[in-house]
Amino acid sequence: MKAIGFKTSLPIEKQDSFIEFETPKPIPGANDLLVKINAISVNPVDFKIRQNSAVDTILDTPKIIGWDAVGIVEGIGKNVSLFKVGDEVFYAGDITKQGSNAEYQIIDERIVGKKPKSVTDEEAAVMPLTSLTAWEILFDRIRINQEKDKGKIILIIGGAGGVGSIATQLAKKIAGLTVIATASRPETIAWCKEQGADYVVNHKNLIAEVRELGFQYVDFILDFVDTNAYWDIMVELIKPQGHIASITGSSNPIVLNKLKNKSASFSWELMYTRSMFQTDDMQEQHVILNKIADLLDNQTIKSTLNETFTGLTAANLKKAHQLLESGKTIGKIAIKF
Structure with a gap:
């Protein structure tokens, strides 16, 4: 599968601040979903991790970041009970695992919600985190x-x-x-x-x-x-x-x-506390995301999408990170695959 990552922490304008590469499609664990990703969004946590996780070092395997995604469940682990193959989902991911800047991702079902039906993939992708x-x-x-x-x-x-x-x-x-x-x-x-x-x-x-x-x-x-x-x-x-x-x-x-x-x-408040520490109430994020989906579908709240790029490319991720690093973005940025 295609993925975007980095081997070393570089200023975003540098050529290799993001690189495109091929990597095997991941295999879901017992509680995981395998999701084919349709859209992602970028958040300040993305550029902070890119800037700080590989300083003065070169990783053997590129690090994939990104913690917002919308996609379709393509495979499930043996213990999965909340979703089935073919379900449309959205989620903010787990900061301790590989991110969503890729064609496929595995994700624990307990931190995944049903995608809201009334909005586009990119409108939904900016909402989970x-x-x-x-x-x-x-x-x-x-x-x-x-x-x-x-x-x-x-x-x-x-x-x-x-x-x-x-x-x-x-x-x-x-x-x-x-x-x-x-x-x-x-x-x-x-x-x-x-x-x-x-x-x-x-x-x-x-x-x-x-x-x-x-x-x-x-x-x-x-x-x-x-x-x-x-x-x-x-x-x-x-x-x-x-x-x-x-x-x-x-x-x-x-x-x-x-x-x-x-x-x-x-x-x-750190949204990743529940998944980082596998807390007893980790599945509460599944519940919250389903509530958010319902609130979007009944138009109580609206998507905060403000800009969309098309294509899973290093160039698009660079543009999105540059905008976030400027500190002047309004609302959210999505990348539609």
Whole structure:
């Protein structure tokens, strides 16, 4: 089968930052599906792994990355019970295994959902990773209750990005929250409003702009940009007994003690935790993805696709990574095979 990968971590403009190669079609294990992939999307995790996983070394076998895919089940392992050959599926993959930048992939059925019927392959391909991340941060980490928390205020830092776009929709449409999203350019402000944000504020003057809206504090804060850069701002804006959650990691220690007087909570979210550690509730991602498919099919939420390239090629992956690395992408990018 054809695959795209890399043997060493290079700047994206270098010729061999991605290479095309042939490799045997993988064989599914007991709980795996063999999926013929029709479309993928790219995410910031892709370029971060490409930049850091083969520094100053040359791998014997090219590393295949990519963690969003839509395809058709072509084979199943002996213990598979959730899907059958011929089913259309979508998923965000497992960061410990080979990725989706290939014609075929094996994937544990417990982290796979049914593809939504009402959208194209590329519209579906951009949804799994960001939807799982947004769903988990809202409902598993912060544990927002749709009845108890309806109408409360949530601040989403990075509203126009892939995760921010779907988090805005879920916070508004499912949780019933009042959403404040951050954006600074006319096109990103417009995008955030299209996703359902009640208010859009400039991240460069965040405290003042939130308070100009009439909110001294907010109940919840989601950080999708930079925990360190926004830490003191989040500490100031979070309501006493509120909850902050982040997906971005931290290059320097976070001073959690700053939350003490407010008795505020902080959580990390990593969508890959369940598959990395084979948690007891790993199959919850199958359940969440099926919910996302239903929400797309009944038009409660919409795909965050904003750009599509056609063809599984190194050139297309390079273009997609260059756009992501610029930090100026809006919504999501898909590659249709």
